[in-house]
Amino acid sequence: xxxxxxxxxxxxxxxxxxxxxxxxxxxxxxxxxxxxxxxxxxxxxxxxxxxxxxxxxxxxxxxxxxxxxxxxxxxxxxxxxxxxxxxxxxxxxxxxxxxxxxxxxxxxxxxxxxxxxxxxxxxxxxxxxxxxxxxxxxxxxxxxxxxxxxxxxxxxxxxxxxxxxxxxxxxxxxxxxxxxxxxxxxxxxxxxxxxxxxxxxxxxxxxxxxxxxxxxxxxxxxxxxxxxxxxxxxxxxxxxxxxxxxxxxxxxxxxxxxxxxxxxxxxxxxxxxxxxxxxxxxxxxxxxxxxxxxxxxxxxxxxxxxxxxxxxxxxxxxxxxxxxxxxxxxxxxxxxxxxxxxxxxxxxxxxxxxxxxxxxxxxxxxxxxxxxxxxxxxxxxxxxxxxxxxxxxxxxxxxxxxxxxxxxxxxxxxxxxxxxxxxxxxxxxxxxxxxxxxxxxxxxxxxxxxxxxxxxxxxx
Numbered sequence: 001x002x003x004x005x006x007x008x009x010x011x012x013x014x015x016x017x018x019x020x021x022x023x024x025x026x027x028x029x030x031x032x033x034x035x036x037x038x039x040x041x042x043x044x045x046x047x048x049x050x051x052x053x054x055x056x057x058x059x060x061x062x063x064x065x066x067x068x069x070x071x072x073x074x075x076x077x078x079x080x081x082x083x084x085x086x087x088x089x090x091x092x093x094x095x096x097x098x099x100x101x102x103x104x105x106x107x108x109x110x111x112x113x114x115x116x117x118x119x120x121x122x123x124x125x126x127x128x129x130x131x132x133x134x135x136x137x138x139x140x141x142x143x144x145x146x147x148x149x150x151x152x153x154x155x156x157x158x159x160x161x162x163x164x165x166x167x168x169x170x171x172x173x174x175x176x177x178x179x180x181x182x183x184x185x186x187x188x189x190x191x192x193x194x195x196x197x198x199x200x201x202x203x204x205x206x207x208x209x210x211x212x213x214x215x216x217x218x219x220x221x222x223x224x225x226x227x228x229x230x231x232x233x234x235x236x237x238x239x240x241x242x243x244x245x246x247x248x249x250x251x252x253x254x255x256x257x258x259x260x261x262x263x264x265x266x267x268x269x270x271x272x273x274x275x276x277x278x279x280x281x282x283x284x285x286x287x288x289x290x291x292x293x294x295x296x297x298x299x300x301x302x303x304x305x306x307x308x309x310x311x312x313x314x315x316x317x318x319x320x321x322x323x324x325x326x327x328x329x330x331x332x333x334x335x336x337x338x339x340x341x342x343x344x345x346x347x348x349x350x351x352x353x354x355x356x357x358x359x360x361x362x363x364x365x366x367x368x369x370x371x372x373x374x375x376x377x378x379x380x381x382x383x384x385x386x387x388x389x390x391x392x393x394x395x396x397x398x399x400x401x402x403x404x405x406x407x408x409x410x411x412x413x414x415x416x417x418x419x420x421x422x423x424x425x426x427x428x429x430x431x432x433x434x435x436x437x438x439x440x441x442x443x444x445x446x447x448x449x450x451x452x453x454x455x456x457x458x459x460x
Contacts, residue, residue, distance in 0.1 A: 051431065052430055052431025052432075053359075053361075053394045053395030054359060054360065054361040054393065054395060054429045055308075055360065055394070056307065056308050056309065056359070056360055056361070057154070057155075057158075057308070057309050057310070057360070057361040058296075058299045058303060058310050058347065058360065058361070058362050058363070059134075059155075059309070059311045059312065059365065060296065060312050060314065060343075060344060060347075060362070060363070060364045060365075061133070061134065061311060061312060061313050061365055061366070062322050062364065062365070063126075063130065063313045063315035063321065063322060063367065064315050064319065064321050064322030064323035064324075064367065065126075065129070065323055065324075065366055065367050065368045065369060065370060065382055065383075065387075066322045066336075066369070066387075067322075067332065067369065067370035067380050068116070068386070068409060069082070069083075069084060069369070069372060069380070069409045070084050070099055070329070070332055070380075071102060071332075071337070071388070072102070072114055072116075072390070073114075073388045073405055073409055074086070074097055074098075074099060075407060075409050076088050076097070078408060079408075082372045082373060084329060084374060085329045085333075086099050086101060086329070086332075086333075087099075088100065090106070091106035091107065092106065092107045092108065092109050092110040092399075093109040093401075096401060099332075099337060101333055101337035101341065102340070102341045104341050104345035105340075105341050105344050105345040105348075108344075108345050108392075109399065110398060111352060111357065111392045111398055112348070112392040112396070112399070113390070113391050113392070113398075113400045113401070113402060113458045114388055114389075114401045114402070115388065115389050115390075115402045115417050115422070115455075115458070116386075116388045116401060116403045116404055116405055116412075117403025117404060117412035117413075117414065117416050117417050118386065118387045118388060118389055118403075118418070118419070119384060119385050119387070119416055119417070119418065120132050120133075120138050120368070120418055120419055121140050121384065122138065122139075122141055122368065122384055123141075123368065123382050123383070123385075124143075125141050125142070125143035126143075126181075126187070126318035126319075126323070126367055127143040127144055127145065127180045127188055127318075128143050129382075129384065130178075130189050131151075131187075131188040132367075132420075133366065133367050133419045134153055134154070134188075134189030134190065134365075134423075135150070135151045135153060135154075135189050135423065135449075136151075136418075136422070136424060136449040136451070136452050137151045137420070137449075137451075138418065138419065138451070143180070144180075144188070145184065145185025145186050145187065145188065146185065146187065146188040146189075146190070146191050146193070148441075149194055150189070150191065150193030151193055152193045152195045152199065152438070152448075153171075153189055153190055153191060153192070153193075153201070154309060155170075155173070155190075155308070155309035156171060156191065156192035156193070156199040156200065157199075157432060157438070158171060158430060158432065159171040159192075160195065160199050160438075161432055161436070162308060162431060164306045164308050165306070168273075168305055168306040169202045170307065170309065171200075171201045171202065171307070171308065171310075171311075172201055172204060172299075172302055172307055172309075172310050172311075173190055173201035173202070173203055173204070173311045173312075174203070174204035174205070174208075174295050174298065174311075174312055174313075175205060175206075175207060175208065175292070175295045175312070176205065176313055176315065176316045177190075177205065178190075178313040178315050178316065179316070179317040179318065180317070181317055181319060182319070184318070187313075190311060194438070194441065195440070196441050201311065204274075208276055208291070208294035208295055209289055209290055209293070209294040213274075213276065215274050272305070273302055273304070273305035274298065274301075276297065276298060276301070279297060279301075283297070283346075283350075286342065286346045287342060287343050287346045287347075288338075288342035288346075290339055292314055292339050292340070292343055293342055296343035296344070296347050299347070300347055300350055300351065304356070314340070322336065324336075324370065324379050324380060325375070325377060325379040325380070326375075326379040327377070328370070328374070328378060328380050329378065330378075344364060347362065348362065348392060351393065357393045358393070359393075359394050360393045360394055361391070361392075361393045361394045361395070361396065361426065361429055361430065362391070363390075363391050363422075363426060364390040365422070366387065366389065368383055368387055369383045369384075369387025369388065369409075370382070371383045372408040372410045383410075385410060386405045386406075386409060386410055386412050389422060391422075391425075391458065394429055395429040395459055396429075396459070396460060397457075397459060397460045400458060402455070402457055402458050403415035403416065415457070417455060420449055420452030421452045421453050421454075422452075422455070424449045424452030424453060425452075425455045425458070425459075427448065427449065428454045433448075434447075434448050435447055435449075436448050
């Protein structure tokens with residue numbers, strides 16, 4: 001198994017930068033750059049996983065547990081207490097039915113693969129289920145917020161092993177830092193974890209549906225023009241030349257980060273990626289004039305600008321959206337499904353129309369599904385034993401369904417699949433060997449996904 005290091009040292013390691021750390025920190029702070037997340041660095045990127053089928057990935061994470069029974073594994077012939085209130089509609093994939101409240105997405109199903117036999121060991125803890133879904137590491141019911149010892153997100157691994165050639169933001173997460181409950185900690189699975197904060201995502205937390213939407217961390221300091229910032233960059237390079245150093249690789253890493261910061265602040269392309277006003281009024285309306293629709297549109301623009309991985313978490317906190325323990329049908333019908341239908345169908349349509357879908361992987365995941373039996377609050381509870389996810393685009397078989405559930409949607413009847421299998425497959429499509437060993441900040445090796453198989457049946 002290949003063993004890969006990122007940078008020789010990481011900024012969070014005590015004493016890592018020896019003589020130069022304080023001076024560099026002062027210099028970076030003086031130039032107004034200290035608020036930028038250092039989530040973009042260079043790395044040696046040769047892999048043994050074979051040629052990448054995908055250049056980038058958009059992950060729509062339906063945080064809270066979307067109801068597979070009311071979306072894309074409906075049971076119209078099942079008992080009343082299971083089948084629910086919604087009617088199925090035909091899709092562009094013959095024989096595959098979707099909810100009547102996903103009419104536009106139904107017409108994009110010929111691009112996709114549905115996996116209807118997902119399962120894992122976590123039923124109670126959102127945190128642990130999210131962690132399993134996003135990293136492939138199933139730790140059972142062990143909950144809790146994000147920790148420095150967590151396994152990294154795929155976006156973080158891609159930022160290290162396959163940074164964008166055009167030096168743009170490699171990994172972006174939006175529009176929320178989803179919490180484990182309204183007042184809880186940040187959920188695990190979104191950060192770089194044991195790889196160190198260098199590879200955390202660049203967070204976009206302002207609402208892109210607002211008329212005054214902007215990204216604070218990419219704004220030049222007040223009164224500083226692009227040309228003046230470039231002059232400061234040249235001055236900083238001159239100052240750095242006189243610093244005594246003991247570790248040339250450390251300096252090279254910081255120099256590279258600094259140069260990328262300046263490029264992002266002074267690049268028209270980087271600024272334009274976040275300028276949704278460049279999209280037509282009709283396009284913005286088609287995605288949905290809400291925080292999730294516009295975030296999905298922004299994800300497409302970021303991919304077009306060169307970002308490698310975008311994760312969209314569809315909830316402010318774990319219980320805010322898809323966790324429909326009560327009023328399941330009202331919430332799905334009036335809010336959740338129409339917004340998701342508009343955003344996801346528009347994304348697939350646009351990527352296909354722009355000839356981007358063959359090199360862009362789209363993954364629609366959740367932490368689990370919902371219970372077959374409707375509870376006394378007209379809701380559905382957590383259900384980890386069987387649920388559905390959707391994949392489309394680069395390297396994914398078009399118009400295919402893998403696996404099946406029983407007549408209640410309660411257990412897989414064929415081809416059971418785990419989150420580890422899905423994440424392993426995503427890595428393989430992105431050209432990363434899932435057996436690669438990464439080193440934590442103490443130099444200890446960890447396999448990227450220790451338990452997971454490439455799902456060969458869904459590959460084109």
